[in-house]
Amino acid sequence: MEKLSNEFESNNINILLNEQYRMNAKLMHWPNEVFYDNQLRANERVANITLSELCTTLPADHVFNNPIFMIDMAKVRDRSQEATDSHSFKNTDELKIITEYVNRLVCDLGINPKDIAVIAPYYAQIEEIRRFMPFHVDVNTVDAFQGHEREVVIFCIVRDNTESITEPICIEKSSIGFLNETRRLNVAVTRAKRQFVLVGNSKMMQRNGHLRKLYRHLKSAEVVFGPSVLDSFNHIDSAGLPPSDKAPDCSFR
Template sequence: MAQSYATDLLHLIQGPPGTGKTLMLAHLAQLLAQDGLRVFVTALTHRAIHNALNKIPQVDANLPVCKIGEERLTGDLNVPNFETFDQSHFAEKSGGDVVGATPFALQSQRLANVEFDVVLFDEVSQITLPLAIMGMLAGSKYIFIGDENQLPPVTTFSETEAAQTSIFAYLAGRGQETMLNITYRLNDVLTDWPSRTFYKGELKASDEAASRRLNLSPEATRWDFVLDPDSPAVFLDLCHTNTTVRSRIEAEVVSELVLSLLMRDVAPQEIGVVVPYRAQSRLIRSLLRRILMDDEVNKKLVVDTVERMQGQEREVILVSFATASQKFAAQMADFLFQPQRLNVAVTRPRSKLILVGSHHMLKADEIVPEHKETMDMLRDLDRQLPDHHPAQRGYQRVKATRKQIANYYRLLISIMLK
């Protein structure tokens, strides 16, 4: 915080999952605006901008904050929005303020000829060098906040080339950076794998987060061997084969697990389902609507792709891989097993991670050997054993037996016939 606030030109903050980078952005915006400076908050997506702007009033409710952009794109925005800067009347006020918009707005009539003192970039791993320059032209001091181990820019380049196009990759390693190394989201077990795999073992869970475990009511369900709070991370191997962008059995099991969590008093807004493909998300949402038959509950449940889940968190996250075809997994390895994508997927939960898939997916590198390193990384997650965490069972790999799956289908049919 102090280094970013005091810098004369720029500073880079790496914020791994759950380390409070958005809260830090809000505090920085507050300090800078209190100094009478005009602060510009920007990111690649409207959702990221909204997330940053919404946090600022929680830090200082009296700070002038607004977004400049189209009214139709303000769905989850909690601060005022104006079509143009002139409509905001911020230009007539004395003192500092905070304005949010995309970099493109700077090159339009919305923010024409508006100058800023400081530019705060959020989610900079997704911002390309040209977009960053577009934003930098509006100010004279720059603070970049993000994480190169989360989703890179969306480009037509390969994974390696895409990572190199971000402003984060360009600035990293030049000595003007800080890494936030305490996660307030992930418990100790969930922190272990991303810390070792992406952050050189430096990421640690806070004291409060480390001991957090899933709190369940005493009702018993047939999926309690998966929901067990003493196993914060589970890979549920359904042993199916030959599925590609959607898997009916995974969707059905995920839906039943969601139902079991609800039966054990986990709030629907604390349950998230992450998938790689939209086809799988549509299938899961369709099944949940049929099983739950409660629009209010369904609205609170989140079933979405990795891209749209970045920046979000839930008490419980279920990941449905959908792909169980070794050949298809090999063809889609650059997308399906992209390290940053995996990192985002498995770091959304606070206390429970349930991976649902098939071990056949893990054999993709037998067809395409160049993906061995990535597949080894995923197999390392799968291989996490209790001896890594002697105080609890930690990561657990379980297979659903035929009897458990048969019992599940009987329950599902009975629910659908009611």
């Protein structure tokens, strides 16, 4: 489709479908600016949808009701960095954060696991997440998730090699890997309907212009947090969750 679009660009036959019916307007902000020249608009039925509509125990002003936010690993002491595995990459601490967040969504908020997806750019990380994830959530690559959508999408950057970088501009491609193809992240962000969560090292995002713009957008919106933000779940009243016979099995906790 892209090849045909470019070939016939001068024939005035390309039409942009500029109204989207999937995601909260705040989720749309970054891809709209970077990829669509701010021509997209959110239909009024989805423009303000949030997680609190699915979970009555989640206050509308709670941090986890944000449609988009980042859990930044950059300042975590003794964090795991990327590790190679069969010519792929994985990151243990990002895996732990993702698993914990999904646990909290399901057990503390009562979100259906089928409404959650985890996306990663590397098969080694995907295999590890699938291995340790206690619930049946969709875990896959960016490319495999095209055409899909979920209420919540969690994306992990995986790559973390900042301490070895001395000339960022010269080694950009080797440091950030697949995410240099920013359209992959565009696909990941636009799969989410109510919430997109980015987990990774913000320093890695400085290696790519579009990723840097995304980070600056998140920072200006004050939705970049450290892993300790997960403690905020402890202040949510879970009294309104479904009866135990209808809720997911959280006994492992």
